[in-house]
Amino acid sequence: MIIxxxxxxxxxxxxxxxxxxxxxxxxxxxxxxxxxxxxxxSARETAGNLPVLKKDVERAEAELAxxxxxxxxxxxxxxxxxxxxxxxxxAVRVMLFQPLQEEKRGIFSVQPFQVTVSGDYPRIVSxxxxxxTLPALTEIRELKISAGGxxxxxxxxxxxxxLYEIGLEGESIPFSNDYNDKKTSFSQNxxxxxxxxxxNRPGKAQEQLPQLSPSSPEAPGGSEKKTGPLAIPSTASYxxxxxxxxxxxxxxxWLEGAKVLRNVGPFYSVGSRKIAIxxxxxxxxxxxxxxxxxxxxxxxxxxxxxxxxxxGFAGVExxxxxxxxxxxxxxxxxxxxLLKTPVLKPGGxxxxxELNVTGVKRLTVRVEWQESGPGDYDRIAAALANMxxxxxxxxxxx
Numbered sequence: 001m002i003i004x005x006x007x008x009x010x011x012x013x014x015x016x017x018x019x020x021x022x023x024x025x026x027x028x029x030x031x032x033x034x035x036x037x038x039x040x041x042s043a044r045e046t047a048g049n050l051p052v053l054k055k056d057v058e059r060a061e062a063e064l065a066x067x068x069x070x071x072x073x074x075x076x077x078x079x080x081x082x083x084x085x086x087x088x089x090x091a092v093r094v095m096l097f098q099p100l101q102e103e104k105r106g107i108f109s110v111q112p113f114q115v116t117v118s119g120d121y122p123r124i125v126s127x128x129x130x131x132x133t134l135p136a137l138t139e140i141r142e143l144k145i146s147a148g149g150x151x152x153x154x155x156x157x158x159x160x161x162x163l164y165e166i167g168l169e170g171e172s173i174p175f176s177n178d179y180n181d182k183k184t185s186f187s188q189n190x191x192x193x194x195x196x197x198x199x200n201r202p203g204k205a206q207e208q209l210p211q212l213s214p215s216s217p218e219a220p221g222g223s224e225k226k227t228g229p230l231a232i233p234s235t236a237s238y239x240x241x242x243x244x245x246x247x248x249x250x251x252x253x254w255l256e257g258a259k260v261l262r263n264v265g266p267f268y269s270v271g272s273r274k275i276a277i278x279x280x281x282x283x284x285x286x287x288x289x290x291x292x293x294x295x296x297x298x299x300x301x302x303x304x305x306x307x308x309x310x311x312g313f314a315g316v317e318x319x320x321x322x323x324x325x326x327x328x329x330x331x332x333x334x335x336x337x338l339l340k341t342p343v344l345k346p347g348g349x350x351x352x353x354e355l356n357v358t359g360v361k362r363l364t365v366r367v368e369w370q371e372s373g374p375g376d377y378d379r380i381a382a383a384l385a386n387m388x389x390x391x392x393x394x395x396x397x398x
Contacts, residue, residue, distance in 0.1 A: 080136075081163050084134050084135075088130070089123055091123050092117055093117060094116075095116040095117060096116035097114075100112040108165065109164075109165040110165070111162070112161070114158075115160070120153065120155075121145075121154075133354075139161070142158075142159055143158075241268055242268065243287070244272045246271055253307070253390065254387065255285070255286060255312065255389070256285065258363075259301060260301055261302050262299060263300075264296075265294075265297030266288065266297075266299075267299045270284070275317060277314075277317065278350065286383075287382065289380065290327060295368060298366045298367070301362070301363045303357060303362070307358075307390060308389075309354065309390040310357050310387060310390075311354045312353050313350035313384075313386055313387075315385070316344060316345065316346040316347070316380060316381065320380045321346045322375055322376040323377055324376070326346065326370045327380060328341060328342070328370055329344065329366070330365075330368070331353075331355050332366065333360035339355040344382070346372070357389070
């Protein structure tokens with residue numbers, strides 16, 4: 001009996017000892033199980049709300065797109081901003097244009113620039129007003145204007161301008177603290193916008209030239225129908241044809257979405273391809289070829305006086321960067337000259353274009369060939385990139 005009692009006591013103490021050692025682990029495991037269960041319930045609740053969240057995101061994206069279209073925002077990348085922010089007047093001299101440390105403000109990435117310019121006071125004020133009208137989301141702060149320019153009567157203005165990156169369509173290129181640093185060349189890796197065409201010249205070996213036009217459609221009976229160097233559809237069309245052979249689906253307010261009344265050249269929408277001007281790539285735009293034999297190209301668009309401003313970039317497409325030619329771009333509104341660019345040469349940076357089209361019903365875009373110097377061929381591709389209209393301000397509702 002005593003032996004049985006001793007064995008029972010021994011088993012009791014052994015069980016109590018083991019239970020005392022395992023109890024903390026059991027409590028910890030139970031707490032972890034409770035936390036994981038709570039997380040699982042939260043995940044299930046979130047999964048149930050996904051359709052609602054998706055609709056909210058789509059609604060927010062649509063509202064943002066509408067706001068950007070109303071504001072006429074055309075770019076938000078540093079390189080486009082740097083090019084567009086250069087003074088148009090030679091009397092305004094840029095002393096400093098330096099990017100600062102990138103900041104995060106809410107959902108936006110903000111790139112500040114420290115800027116110092118000098119010149120006559122009225123021209124400095126005009127330059128500041130010009131910066132505020134750029135088609136980008138910017139903010140000027142810490143503005144200080146003081147006397148002490150390089151010449152008597154001049155002033156010096158220093159300020160910080162913030163560029164908000166809001167995710168506009170398009171691609172930007174790397175940007176260093178020294179803008180004169182060598183940039184990555186996109187033309188080496190990007191898909192050619194033009195197909196090469198072989199030609200023969202007297203006294204020269206066969207060479208490859210960029211060709212703007214896509215494959216020509218065959219006319220009935222199997223014979224090709226062409227009208228000059230570039231093929232054009234035999235039926236009337238009120239849209240820019242696309243380089244990739246597909247229908248032009250780009251809507252207004254982009255330039256290539258406008259109704260086309262006349263297209264001599266012709267001008268082509270780039271479609272799914274890209275435009276490159278001095279290694280700067282653009283996702284939208286129209287291109288046209290001109291040469292000594294066909295020195296002028298012209299397109300007329302129907303605006304119906306619905307727009308106020310047209311903004312974008314122009315230049316020589318990099319596929320014809322070795323051409324001996326250049327071009328001048330002219331905009332006419334109802335036969336009245338609105339803007340005429342200087343000569344745009346191969347290898348030149350994208351030229352920022354901004355013109356007032358208020359009240360214009362018919363907008364004419366004219367490209368004129370100019371001989372510019374030595375080159376491998378006498379054909380040039382003129383590109384109008386990321387051209388976008390800004391609509392007239394809607395009247396306030398009473």
